[in-house]
Every structure is written in C-alpha cells, then in structure tokens.
Amino acid sequence: MIRGYFSRTGSSRRPFINAVFYFPTFNHSMEVPLLVDTGADRTILAPFDALRLARRLRISLTTLPRGAPSAGVGGQAETRTVDAVLSLDAFSTPLSLTILEPPRGPLPAIPSLLGRDILSRFALFVEQRTNRVLLLEPDEADALRLS
C-alpha cells in the first residue's frame, strides 16, 4: 500500500502522493509531489518542476523529444518527453515522462500530476474525512471484497 496525503491550501484540501523520478540518461533523481488526477491520461511534469529539472541537468528542454500536445481546461500546451523511472514508496516503474513546456511569461503555480498511466495499476482510495489517500495493490483491493 502506498500512502499519500491531503495538502491544505486555504479551504481546499488536495490529494497528493510524493514521488521520486530517476533519469537514467542523466543519472539524476528528483523528488516531486504529484497531485492525484484521475482525469489526466498521463503522469505529467508541471512547468515549474520541468524548469527545476532542466536547471539541474543543465539542459534545454527543447533538446528533448517532442510529445503529443496536451489539451486541458486551460487550453493546449506543447510537451516534451524524457525516459524516467518513477518510484512511489517501494513501487517502481519505467515510463516515458511527459513534460509540460514552461510557457512564455510568468510560470503557473500548478502541480505535477499522477495520471491514469500509473493509477490504473492500483485501486485508489481517497477519503478526506479520515485524511486517507491510498494506492492499493491488486491483492489488497481484492481482499476488500467490495463488489
């Protein structure tokens, strides 16, 4: 079982899970809080975290391969991709990580997202009343006998 938490901002409480991304091509890792987003097709690195990554690796994001454009409520954005290994507690998986290119102008204060490419491997349990954000392994979910 992987445990997340609710992050409080004003009156909002949002579900997060902390992750480490390891970038084998560059032999560097980076910690990132990921907003649990069942509406996101993929796990996404937000512009600020992308900027952090580019600085740490001393690369320009434009040198990375282009990804599919991302469409959301706020419009469309260009993306890049980079090979990474995502770790959540003891769980680890390789993935082609989608990076939202930082826009021109002020950086939006939005978080990176844990999307369904990863969430689909678990059962997601979110209960604000008890402050629980849990990713259950298939055997743990089956043991609940909910259906």
Place this chain on the structure above:
Amino acid sequence: MMKQRQLELQRFQRDTDYYQTHQEELLRQYPDQWVAIYNQQVVGAAQDPEQLLDQLEEQGVPIEHALFEHLSTKEELWILSV
C-alpha cells in the same frame, strides 16, 4: 538503488510534513511567494520562481531534492486534467 530512493522519499516526506504543519505561519510570513523547504527548514523565498532557483543554486541547495510551494493568499480553483 531502490533503498536509496525510498530514503530520499522519506526525507522529502518529512519536508512535506514540515510544510503542512507550518503552512499558516509560512503564508503569513511569505504571502504570494514561492518558498523552498529542505531538511525541514525554509531555505529560500521569492516572488519569482526563477529568482528563487538562482538564489538556491548560489547557496548550494540541491534544487532537485527541495520542496517548493507557492503560498497564494487567494482562493484558487484547480481544474487540471491534461
């Protein structure tokens, strides 16, 4: 390698816990600024996130391991699916 990443995550979780515990106090101290927390201490704050990264790199703070939060004084509605 896996063990090392788990240790990194545990340290990062302690920084997250620190932020959650001190969030209201930090909001009063650094309204509408980005703050960086590393090893359960505020290691930098600025309105411009790029300026904050410059400042931390000059101090030798590992920006890849620090926790960053934007302390907004406005209620914001997030609808983020991409």
